[in-house]
Amino acid sequence: MTHDLLGRHRAVLPDWLALYYEEPLEITHGEGRHVWDAEGNRYLDFFGGILTTMTAHALPEVTKAVSEQAGRIIHSSTLYLNRPMVELAERIAQLSGIPDARVFFTTSGTEANDTALLLATAYRRSNTILAMRNSYHGRSFSAVGITGNSGWSPTSLSPLQTLYVHGGVRTRGPFASLGDAAFIEACVDDLKDLLGHTRPPAALIAEPIQGVGGFTSPPDGLYAAFREVLHERGILWIADEVQTGWGRTGEHFWGWQAHGQNGPPDIMTFAKGIGNGMSVGGVVARSEIMNCLDSNSISTFGGTQVTMAAGLANLTYLLEHDLQGNARRVGGLLIERLRSAAAQVPAVREVRGRGLMIGIEITRPGTDEADPKAAAAVLEAAREGGLLIGKGGGHDTSALRVAPPLSLNVAEAEEGAAILENALRSIQ
Template sequence: MNRDLFARHRAVLPDWLALYYEDPLEITHGEGRHVWDAAGNKYLDFFGGILTTMTAHALPEVTKAVAEQAGRIVHSSTLYLNRPMVELAERVAQLSGIPDARVFFTTSGTEANDTALLLATAHRRSNTILAMRNSYHGRSFSSVGITGNRGWSPTSLSPLQTLYVHGGVRTRGPYAHLDDRDFIDACVADLEDLLGHTRAPAALIAEPVQGVGGFTSPPDGLYAAFREVLHERGILWIADEVQTGWGRTGEHFWGWQAHGRSGPPDIVTFAKGIGNGMSIGGVVARAEIMNCLDANSISTFGGTQVTMAAGLANLNHLLEHDLQGNARRVGGLLIERLRAVAAQVPHVREVRGRGLMIGVELARPGTDEAAPEAASTVLEEARAGGLLVGKGGGHSTSVLRIAPPMSLTVAEAEEGAAILERALRSI
């Protein structure tokens, strides 16, 4: 470890700025699905900068696009016409499935969700928001206020009134024992009962797969059933696709499409993977919602030329190389491999996920009690073996989060699974 850099970090940055590992890691460069640290150690990256490195580290198409754009102009703000921003907005609008879509770019998923909340509350003239238990939507004042995960919500103060709904976690809670159909029915009944006790909310915001919450998800169709209840009352549906978008779940381009029988959401937020490490977030919504604001607004850094050039190059690469299909195929193999390992490790409660978005939940053997110490042990052992993974989970940080770049090969998936198997057995 670079102890001097660690000491400098601690001296000038907040105590709550979390670092992984007992000996924190300085990543100096990457290529493909691998990164290297300051000591020259090589790692297979199964976390991709918290799902931001969507295609590959140092993807040539993206680095070339960034360099060429930076040689012309890096930034001018939204006060001027911006060709790369218009071109990426056209692509996102078309891919969103939302009719008459408008796109607004931000610099992060937090800011995208903040914007979606502003739009929904202004359009509906209500400051009441429905959110899912175990959810995470960012670190701004408003997005922290609707986050349903205690470990990531440092204050109860909020400009919004938030009501939390059942359904984001399939295998825990009062409905876990039900089959999928009855689970959905019970969650819908709970939503209807909740709506009977409150003034009309502005919107429901939901992650199709809860990211920080440990890659949990409801049965397919839950949000479609919710949408029918919401639509009757004019309540908007915001799909937080910051982690699930762009084909990472394999089966669908957007996570909401697993719940799509009632059509697309009213608002979709996105970020992370589209920039492949560059700071891009955004909101896409129907024109009547996006245009509801009656005050001036700009974005200084949202849609800046160099990030838009990166996003366009990255999106083109993803579509031309069918990385969604690769996530489905390689992710499916990886999930089955990890489930075979889990069957022999008493600490593994569940292996779940879609595509290359996989959670391995750890618990004390024979119980449902979270085992964060075990997760920390596995994180350290995996690093020692040359593999980087993440952590999360609503019941303490007891879920290993696996989300490699979507270009992961079968051989790399097998290599990572073998390292993770050894780490799990070390518990």
């Protein structure tokens, strides 16, 4: 049955539409932190549909909200007043930390970042964008033009002039050998030098923790130091919180808060987890930036009543059950457990991350050379053991990505760590 579906998939969908596993998986249903495939196999889900099933599969509170709203009205577009959209916007504006915030809803993180780029370039009257090496911001024409990861950037054509900045990867590159303070200083000096050779950019866009790049991040405070340089020149800071938002990092509600010494970003984008599987993305910006466009606009599908109802129910559940605190506690236990297991596996170069956002980088033992085949073998072995994880990385996709729903409990964390330990040992 699955083999037949795979043949139909390949006959009608693009060749570049990536599928996991040598024998791709059809997931038919889920509950809590588990999913089942079409053959009836049960898996512990440590990837959540690419960090999108943020709280739990089939969460009753979200399912009920969607069902009740769908029974009233599903969609009307932004041409009409929309109570759930206003209510969710009010809550996100307050949570964002951005003063006098305005919120615009989209259907995805790609579209959110696309909107942020539109706002920044219009506000600053510049089409130059600073982006981080190893970054990923989506699949639209403008987003791939600012993506610093060749594996996810299919064209060099772009409506933007993009300049790439050091700092998103702590343990690789020309400054990797430096201590944290010296690393930040070197990256700031490099940024200043770069700005001395170009016309004034519109903005710097950065993921606090790089998602597709393999859950890499700079030392805390780097973007605060960047912000000081940018602010002096009127350059905006866009924080891409598509993967880091809503408490996933445990220590903070937003990833930018690890770098917030000089205040919040000018623009923040979000998506993925807030809808718990429903298509919700968005942009938060100061009012003068959000309102800088001098023509009309609408969103046909951004902010539909049914997706906003899901987002409201999901956000309420997340806050009332302190899932950020759970990500900090259970994530802390999980990362230490994985570091202990990885210490016995020479192919593991690094276990990194915070909260329930953990990366495991696989290299050829004794070197810094990426080993994507070994990483793929771990992915397959983990599935064999009943665990679904992700992969990524800027060096030939050699990082494993672990990002379970934020309601993960200690027993499930231990179960998943044991399966992953066996999968890592299998490549030795």
